[in-house]
Amino acid sequence: MVSAPVLVLGIETSCDETAASIVARDADGRGTILSNVVLSQIADHAAYGGVVPEIAARAHVEALDRVIAAAMDEAGVRFADLDGVAATAGPGLIGGVIVGLTTAKAIAFAAGKPLLAVNHLEGHALTARLTDGLDFPYLLLLVSGGHTQILLVRGVGQYERWGTTIDDALGEAFDKTAKLLGLPYPGGPAVERTAAFGRADRLALPRPMLGRAGSDFSFSGLKTALRIEAEAIAPLSDVDVADLCAAFQQTATAVVRDRIGHALDRFRAAFPDIALPALVVAGGVAANKALRAGLEAELGARGFRLVAPPLELCTDNGAMIAWAGAERLALGLVDDLDAPARPRWPLDQMAAPLIGSGHKGAKA
Structure with missing residues (x-):
């Protein structure tokens, strides 16, 4: 039966x-x-x-x-x-x-x-596991307004934090960038839309934690650097706002790629027998196309696959x-x-x- x-x-x-x-x-x-x-x-x-x-x-x-x-x-x-x-x-x-x-x-x-x-x-x-029937273990990148974490998911109730933000979550950084530049709420989608019209190479922003050991994040300094750049070129034109958004988005993506790269190497060392391990990305910021493209490139180079549930x-x-x-x-x-x-x-x-x-x- x-x-x-x-x-x-x-x-x-x-x-x-x-x-x-x-x-x-x-x-x-x-x-x-x-x-x-x-x-x-x-x-x-x-x-x-x-x-x-x-x-x-x-x-x-x-x-x-x-x-x-x-x-x-x-x-x-x-x-x-x-x-x-x-x-x-x-x-x-x-x-x-x-x-x-x-x-x-x-x-x-x-x-x-x-x-x-x-x-x-x-x-x-x-x-x-609901959407893709994924087996344990796998890595999770959670990027939202309140959380930015990398977790090893061993099973139900069995989680290890491999990285977290030491200050602001990535979604919060997107929202505050939007507010600083006079873009509407919710800020993440507004920054992404505006960045599509900007030149990311016009402004050089710092990349916090880049190259450091481990997988922790930091975005507070990036927000401050963006504010200083904006104040230096004020009053801001639409072109300026677009370039600032593009520079912020590109920098944030580069930081996430670097931090996740350390976690991927650690996972590969811990589970060498898994032929095609998975990284799951979740949270509202997971909808950002530039971030997804950067993750896909990083994962492809290291022999991982990206699992992203539907946006909803x-x-x-x-x-x-x-x-x-x-x-x-x-x-x-x-x-x-x-x-x-x-x-x-x-x-x-x-x-x-x-x-x-x-x-x-x-x-x-």
């Missing part, structure tokens, strides 16, 4: 997307997305040039019930049909995390279903949380209803924090 697929509801509210999804996982470990509803808050935050935590939390409260209902309707399932309820429990903006996790707890309690409190980063880390699954979404929940449920890794919401929650629990810690926990 063939067993029925396991159905998991996934809820994601860690930043400025209110999302819910139903994912099915069969006995062979293959996944199917039955619904994936994402409500963006970009318009709510555009006037501020970035995400305002209080506005984000209120928007989640107002929208989440409707988003969950839409996901359930699209998948054609009832709460009684579910095998588990998963929600992001951190890291993220704590107000939003509390909204999603509390809702998941209520559904799990009322329906008598297991709760799966998912690390948001684990959702990104495991998405390639690289950015924050409920399907990645549902899938991570399904993977954990298959291993019996369920949580109690008192599972905490965490503003900070490093995926590698054994690594020492590089950029500090406090009562909220380690930053990274």
Whole structure:
């Protein structure tokens, strides 16, 4: 007898997307997305040039019930049909995390279903297994507004941080570059569009950490150097802005290529028997075409393949949380209803924090 697929509801509210999804996982470990509803808050935050935590939390409260209902309707399932309820429990903006996790707890309690409190980063880390059926182990490059990390993914719940930013995330650097140059929010796509019309070789920007041992990143100095260049040639014309964007994007890509190159060499030494190892790239910045082209060139030269889930699954979404929940449920890794919401929650629990810690926990 063939067993029925396991159905998991996934809820994601860690930043400025209110999302819910139903994912099915069969006995062979293959996944199917039955619904994936994402409500963006970009318009709510555009006037501020970035995400305002209080506005984000209120928007989640107002929208989440409707988003969950839409996901359930699209998948054609009832709460009684579910095998588990998963929600992001951190890291993220704590107000939003509390909204999603509390809702998941209520559904799990009322329906008598297991709760799966998912690390948001684990959702990104495991998405390639949903979309590409990828086997362990593999490398993950997570590049978003809040995170820039290289992780070894050995298995569900088994992660090693090989590199992280010592200051700003790459997505944050893109957003602040856009704000400095008067480009609209969200900044990453605006910088990429504008860079297409610029000359990257007009301005020489520093390449932080280039050539150093290890795989850590730094982007704070690059932002400062860009600001100094912009102030030196102000007032800025459209041509100046395009050239600044092109120089920033080219420099950031070169830094990522260098940092990832060290990790690829380390992976090859650790797993010499894997014929064609994979690097998974996830996070909103993974949509940047220049970055992808640079990664593909670096990987091709070193005998690796790039695995990039579809854009809608690289950015924050409920399907990645549902899938991570399904993977954990298959291993019996369920949580109690008192599972905490965490503003900070490093995926590698054994690594020492590089950029500090406090009562909220380690930053990274």
